[in-house]
Amino acid sequence: MELDAFIRSLVRRWYIPVLFVGLAVLGVWTYHSYTEVKTATATVVVLTSSPAPGEFVPAQFGFDAIDESSLLAERVAARLHDGTTAAELESRISVSLRIDPSQRSTTPMYIVSGKDADADRAILIADLATEEGKQLYGELNSFDREDVRRAFQEEIDRAGANVTAARGDLVTFLAENDAYALPSRTSQQLTLVSQLELSSLNGIADPASGSLDDEPSLAEARAELDRLAALEPEYNRLQFEVDLAETAVARLELRASELKLAGPGSEEDLVEATTQLGIERERLVDAQDALGQFQSVNAVTNLTGAVQTQLGLVNQLVVSQAAANDNASTLQNALVTEEAELGRLLSLEPEYSRLTLTLGNAEDVQVSLERQVLSIVAGQTLPAEAQVKIFDSAEIQSNAFSKMLMYALGFTLAILLSLSIVYLYAQFERLPPTIEELEETFGLTVTTQVPNNTA
């Protein structure tokens, strides 16, 4: 169809587009009048922090996922107190990530929307959804501490058993080989042998340094040394327990002070950390008591120092005794005896080192596991709920744009539909020919037009 034929038909039927546009405008207006819903939106920001290297950070889901839970609608409905059901609210509450095209902030921001025909109620719904969403987010991102403990307990028990077994092997080795305080004894034995060799080479004994009447006998000194050295394994175990408890207490005290500073939203975690701190403090007291009792019973405060001192004393007695005899053969015999002892001690060192290393590794595993449990149970980051901050309270959003869009859409559809109808009219109707059509058909100019004779 030629354009001029369509335009002529359009001019003849101008009322069709006008009618359709009028109907479209009326329809959109009616639609808005009966279905218009006010939307209130609040903005929420969720704080994030980069964990320290090696620090455990539990997995969390995004804030915008909370509207997938029917719990949110249920809680808001319960707080509305007006008979609104959760099912009615589910479609009227939404949470979405706010997209910032400028990418000015890397902190995720979320839009909490509430919809209702009444503006005040829409604001109320959005505000309630924000508050409940914040709490729900904290709950859903938290974990059951007992579950964590149960999950780790088996590993902790296994690590403890490994420590006990390693310590047993070491103690057995020390007992069987008379190797208590082996490093100290080896060092002292080297010193003793050196002193004896020096005395042997000089060949002159120093009477002044020989007899020490007020000093204990060599046998007594050796007996005391043996007693002290035999205490070392148990002493080390008790000291290890004290160190372990002290580390836990220090960690929990730091965490509790952080949670106090965090303020609202972290109360639950603070209670848990405080409880755990109490438990660890009791454990520390028990360990310290056990160590104190051990020290009291065995009359030793600093065992390592005592052993060192006793070793020095034994060495001095051995050298003194050999020098007091003023006999080269006696000195030589003492030197041979001590060199043999040194050789024996040195030969024990590889196995002693292996057993000590095994015990150290087992203790490290146990310490690491207990520290990890503490990190999870007491938390290393802010509680999830405390990470959620309300950035902007709910406000009614203007829907002028959507209205304009609807009117534009209705107008466009009306124009298209009406023009289509006019086109169909033009397609199927016959119009009187124009002068131009007539002249084109015959290839002649119209000679005359006979007008209607109304005269």
Add this chain to the structure above:
Amino acid sequence: MAIVIPGVSQLYRRLSVLPMLGSRVKGPDLIMDPESSGPFAESFRLLALNSNAALAEATNKGVVVMSAFPEDGRSLIAANLASALAERGGAILHDGDSRATTPVGTMFSRDGVSSAARNEGSNARGSLPEYLREIVQPANRSQLWLTSARSSHPREAERLGEIVRTASGAGMITVVDSPPATISSEAFSLAQEAGQVIYVVRRVAQDMDVHRQVREQLRRLNADIIGLVMNEA
């Protein structure tokens, strides 16, 4: 398939096929006379002027008023053209539509024939060639004569040729009213015999392809379209 949605004017036109409502009975003022003025009369004077010019060199000064459809106003155009031509020197109006219930000549009879005009016509007939003198009737216009076809005569076209030739010899132009081209082939026979056609198109919704077919048919019959009339009456 074309769908025609009739409007008021179309409905009127359909009703006007009834004899009492037809265009031929609209009224005596549809036929111009020498005293007529206004756009209606002047349009025919212009048509007569153009026709005269187109036929100036023609041997046979005859022109058939044709149209494709009934009620296009052929008789109205033919009668008024003949009347306008008569003002310029004499014309014969031949009613070639033998099927018409109302001959074109009756327009003039209803237009009121004064006794003076009738006497003038009777006296003027004597100046006509003998052949024409026997077959023409005077109209109530000066120098305008009426003839009519004999219904269903097999040699009617040849008779028209004789009329045209004789009238041309007497310096008169013969205007032929014809039946609709889409209803009767008689119109084409008349056009072939006369040699010239004035084609009338009424300004109503219609299929233009029909006109193209008529034009092509006239071209094959060597009938020239010397005038194209848009009838809005």
